[in-house]
Amino acid sequence: MTSPQSDPAPHPPQGHTHTHSHGPAAPVSRHLRKVIAAVLIPFATAVVVGLIAFWPGGVPDHERTGVGFDRQTQDGKVVQVVKVDCADVNAAQVPPTGDTSTPSGREAVNEQEGExxxxxxxxxxxxxxxxxxxxxxxxxxxRQLKEGQGVVVAYAPDAPRDLQYSVTDVNRKVPMALLAGIFALVVVLVGRMRGVMALVALAVSFAVLTLFILPAILQGSNPLVVAVIGSSAIMLAALYMCHGVTARTxxxxxxxxxSLLLIGLLGSLFIGWASLSGNTDDNTGLIKGLYPDIDxxxxxxxxxxxxxxxVLDDVTVTQTSAVWELHQADPxxxxxxxxxxxxxIGRDHIASVVNTLVLAYAGAALPLLLLFSIxxxxxxxVANSELVAEEIVRTLVGSIGLxxxxxxxxxxxxxxxxxxxxxxGGAQAATAAPARTGRGRRRKTG
Structure with missing residues (x-):
């Protein structure tokens, strides 16, 4: 008679005993979820109430000035281009003086004598x-025109009939649409479902910007209040759509x-202290002329x-995910x-993000910086001029918030x-140690 086979002695654990989970983060306790909800639900409710209270219902009408972007435009096409002597069509409008020592003199001569x-x-x-x-x-x-080229033409109804239409720009709809399509394709191919949700969140952000923020400001609402409400709505939609409704998000x-509150406080303080008017170029001047009540x-x-x-979304999501992964690696x-x-981890992120933000603003203001260099x-x-001071305040305040x-x-x-x-930790330990039967076989769990 043979004795029953005894279970083999368990081997002592070697190395670390916890398991690394690379899937979704384990949910936090119900108590902590209640605490987080107690903070976010009133905030989300306030955002919804703000959207309803400040909803503009459309852009207010105004009488077109025919200046800058405030013009009626239509699509057009170049059907013929013929080379002619500039003198025959009086392109210079004024007779040249013959003095080519100044840019205006050289331009007048070229216009009169060129083709x-x-x-x-x-x-x-x-x-x-x-x-x-x-x-x-x-x-x-x-900008030189070519046959078959699509253009944008401006219409001035009060001008003489021969002067009512003029070319203002090139029609770029096809290359812009193609580039947008390539962007969306790359995002979906790499990000898959996350990429799709990112595109949906981008569409929501654009909708909030065009349907709420811009019209509400034009209606005379406080730009700061509107920006805070709109940014909060964009933040909630983008983060929860892209990363899920979790404690981590x-x-x-x-x-x-x-961080947004800090940026708002610092921005308000230094914009007022530096006496920045916000009215520094033709576009802002046109806005102020059309809507004098805008602050x-x-x-x-x-x-x-x-x-x-x-950029804030990127930093906060990255830091939260890093901490969650560290916790999963070592509970x-x-x-x-x-x-x-x-x-x-955040210090490495800070260096790259701040540099990115500064270079982005510097790139946008490069023509202006070239003028100062000339x-x-x-x-x-340069730093004291309002045009550059605006960008400095914008960059530094945003960087401090980041x-x-x-x-x-x-x-x-x-x-x-x-x-x-x-x-x-207890939950993970229970998960990491599967139950075994008396004969050393893993017990099936339901």
Missing amino acids: CAKATIEVTSGDDKGRRFVEVVQPDAP SVAVIGTLI MSGLLLAGVIIGSLG EMGWKGLYRAGIR AQSSVGT VASVPVTTGLAALVVSADRAGS
Whole structure:
């Protein structure tokens, strides 16, 4: 008679005993979910109430001035281009003096003596579809017209009939649409479902911007209040759509909100202290002329907040995810350990993000900086001019908010996951150690 086979002795554990989970983060306790909800539900409710209270219902009407972007435009097409002598079409408008020592003198001589392009343009949209007019393009014009090229034409109803239409720009709809399609395809191919949700969130952001923020400001609402409400709506929609309704995302939302509040306070303080009017170029001057009640300095502050939101989302989500992954890798790590490890990751992120933000603003203002360089102005003179001071305030205030978001979000995430350390650790231990039967076989679990 043989004795029953005994179970083999268990092997002592080697190395670390916990398992690394690379899937979705384990949910936090019900108590912490209630705490997070107690913060976010009133905030989300306030955002919805703000959207309803400030909803504009459309852009207010105004009498068109025919200046800048405030013009009626139609599509057109270049049907013929003929080279002619500039003198024959009086392209210079004024007789040249013969003095070529100045830019205006050289330009006048070229216009009078050079070869111009006489383009015939056909209107392809609107009530005057099929109507043709002639546009003379000077030889030194930055944009030369070609046969078959699509153009944008401006319509001035009060001008003489021969001068009612003029070419204002090239029609770029096809290349822009193609580029947008390539962008969407790349996002979906790489991001898959996350990419699809990111595109949906992008569409929601664009809708909030065009249907709420811009019309509400034109209606005379406070630009700062409108920007805060609109940015909050964009933040909630984008983060929860892209990353799911989880405690991790909620922590990122709270971190983003705190950083936005800091940006708003600093921006308001320094825009007022530096006496920045927000009315520094032709476009802002046109807006002020059409809608005198708009607070242009408030509009500047609104731009600072909205411009910082996209980068803030990136920083807060990255920091929250980093802390969550650190916790999953070592569930026994406490709050201080999680914070120290997370902040080390954040420091690398800070350096790259701040540099990105500064270079983005510098790139946008490059023509202006070139003008100052040509004038050989000192750094102090350049920085003191309102045009550059606006960009400096915009950049530095946004950067301060970005830098502050790293410790704020890291600390919040570390507090949340460490508060659940005991419960989560027990759950993970139970998951990591499968139950076994008396004969060494793994028991089936339901």
